[in-house]
Amino acid sequence: MAGRGQARTVGALATLDLPDAVFRTCPWEPRPLIVTGLHQWLRCCAARRGGRALGMPSRAVDEAWHGFILCTRLYSQFCRRAYGRYLHHHPVGVTPAGMAGEPAHAQLHRTVAAWAQVARPGEICVLWDLDERLGLDEPWGVDPAVVAALQITARRVPWRPWPT
Structure with missing residues (x-):
């Protein structure tokens, strides 16, 4: 993992001590696995670049993130400490200005590239198949072959910090 911004995160x-309220709409277990996924997300x-949205690969993590955002003071303080500014959530179908119509797979590809930049040596990402591990109906995720191919490409791209 490189960069002062990532070290700050x-x-x-x-x-970060997540209150139980974060998990009100995220009832799946084991909770520590979901917390790992949320931290990885x-x-x-x-590692986001140019304000471009990342794709969320896990419904369970998305629900936990929603719960975290609803703890407005805690989430706002975390964002200032972690990123230097508030990190907005863009639900599926709602994208930042100038990104209308972007396919979801492009956003997921950026997430895989971002993971390649922030992963610790030997660290396994739980985001790609977390929903399947938890037994969710209609799990989200990213095919392992796609992850492997994208990570090879992503490692060749030098890290640049997210502008603050």
Whole structure:
């Protein structure tokens, strides 16, 4: 993992204590696995480039993120510490200005590329198949072959911090 911005995010995550309210709409177990996924997602967000949206690969993590966002004060403080500004959520079908009509797979590809930038050596990403592991109906996810191919390409791209 490279960069001061990513180190800032890791530091903010290290002290983050998520209240039970975060999981009101995320009832699946084991909760520690979902927390790992949420932490990995928030680290990926630190590697976002050019304000372009990342694709969410896990419904369980998306629900936990929604719950975190609803803890407005905690989420706002975390964002300032982790990213230097508020990190907005763009639900499926609602994209930032100038990105209308972008296919979901392009956003998921950016998530895989972001993971390649923030993963610790040997760290396994739970985001790609978390919903299947949890037994969710209609699981989201990213095919392992796609992840492998994209990670090879993503590792060739030098890390650049997210502008603050």
